[in-house]
Amino acid sequence: xxxxxxxxxxxxxxxxxxxxxxxxxxxxxxxxxxxxxxxxxxxxxxxxxxxxxxxxxxxxxxxxxxxxxxxxxxxxxxx
Numbered sequence: 001x002x003x004x005x006x007x008x009x010x011x012x013x014x015x016x017x018x019x020x021x022x023x024x025x026x027x028x029x030x031x032x033x034x035x036x037x038x039x040x041x042x043x044x045x046x047x048x049x050x051x052x053x054x055x056x057x058x059x060x061x062x063x064x065x066x067x068x069x070x071x072x073x074x075x076x077x078x079x
Contacts, residue, residue: 019034020077022068
């Protein structure tokens with residue numbers, strides 16, 4: 001049995017702009033980081049953080065198109 005109230009509305013988290021440290025190979029091909037991350041056609045491209053130069057950020061969490069739009073991450077800096 002769930003202890004959630006059936007009358008309670010779900011919390012919807014607003015999607016922030018991509019973090020300024022997020023990089024992908026698609027942005028080097030198409031040249032526009034903002035559109036690269038908004039277009040689902042390019043979401044399969046490899047991502048990395050320019051701060052760590054790895055597939056995880058300074059907060060040791062995974063880097064990705066959706067993951068790096070989370071404004072609650074300690075390393076997040078908006079464009």
